[in-house]
Amino acid sequence: MHMELDTLDYNILHELERDSRTKLKTLARTLRTSITTVNNRIRKLRKEGIIQAFSAKLNYEELGYTVKAVIGVSIQKQHIITFETELSRHPNVTCVYDVTGTFDSVIVTRFRSVRELDSFLKTDLVRPYITETQTFIVLNTRKEDFRIPAAGTKLKKTGMPPIHS
Template sequence: MEKLDRLDYLILAELQEDARKSLREIAEKLGVAEATVYNRINKMRKLGIIEKFIPVINYSKLGFDLIAVIGISAEGGHVVELEDLLAKEPNVTAVYDVTGEFDVIAVAKFKDRDSLNSFVKRIAGLEHVKKTYTMVVLNVVKETHLIDIKKLLLEG
């Protein structure tokens, strides 16, 4: 893997803050040429570090304010198959292969309890599912896809 330098991390931090920032804005803030920012971003896209430029949507404002964290135990040898099925579900925002009591943790968002109920019953009824355990989120304290690049990678 190609090593990133301080400037790469600073560019990433700027993009995390607002991916709509122009190359000129980023270049001026960091004191480098616009072409430098362009080339660094392209390099990080080619390396797979930057995957997409997408909006951050507040799903609660669209009515998806019921969040469930679902632990699932699968029959041996069928975990990947189950993960693939869960990853294709439209309500599922994350699927994790984990250690511990469960094989898989899925996070999903729903508009109402009936939708959640139908989803859990359908998942529990899948052929290789041994057990499910559903937790409903009462309050979102923090939900982000970001890490603090400046603190973790530049100051650390």
Template sequence: MSVRLDDLDRKILRELQRDAGQSLDVIAKTVGSSKTPVWNRIRKMREAGVVGQQTVLLDAESLGFEACFFVLVRTSEHEAGWQDKFLQVLRDRPEVLEAHRLAGEIDYILKVRVANARAYDVFYQALISEVKIFNVTALLSMEEIKFSTELPV
């Protein structure tokens, strides 16, 4: 469902995406409004589900998570029970930052952050011991060229 947003809403969203820790005063000044209308618009966008939880982005490498793997998963299982188990396993693994179900030859792609290749192998061994998987291909990211959480609003 699409929510109607005007230019001021979009300016507010761009500022929140850039830095959600800014004060309302700073956001209001940047978008050319005052504090109360900005607060009301943010509240309405939260209620409408446009704005979700606020969080902090951490630097993975400085915390020792130097390896990023994209894991391609193919399965021969397509029953609801298998899928429920697989999704629960993914939710329970903190190394899995993202998981997507795909159209095409690959069933799922996972973004996995770990300390190194050995830590990836520990993750992999745990994954295949918990759920039956037909084929797993791991691709090591050599360099992150672009990362953003900002949508083009």
């Protein structure tokens, strides 16, 4: 069962996603509440598993990881969980998704060179139970944001025409 979150919980999460190093005093002032309240809420969110870690958002390109690839993988059904678990441990794999559709799994990877990616494709993705792979090298990233919107956030107009069914 999911924990019920209120506006303050969502706003704390939003602020921590923006900068996980924000001091309790600053959070309390920004959210117009007490330090004790913020501290208790964060403790509760951690205990419930909603906050799993406090981390930094890295610029992979500045670290030399200039090749990003998204790879769709078709796998014999009885091997999906084993494959995804093993692949999750690979240092160049940043995301592993169990998906519906054409592929069984979609993985996101980061490499320093196309040669490293090529080696990964020819070693780590060559298994008897993998029936197909399709690799997409990311040319540009327009948006990559895994944060939740703050409570009460209105969707901004994008200038895009509405999507009609």
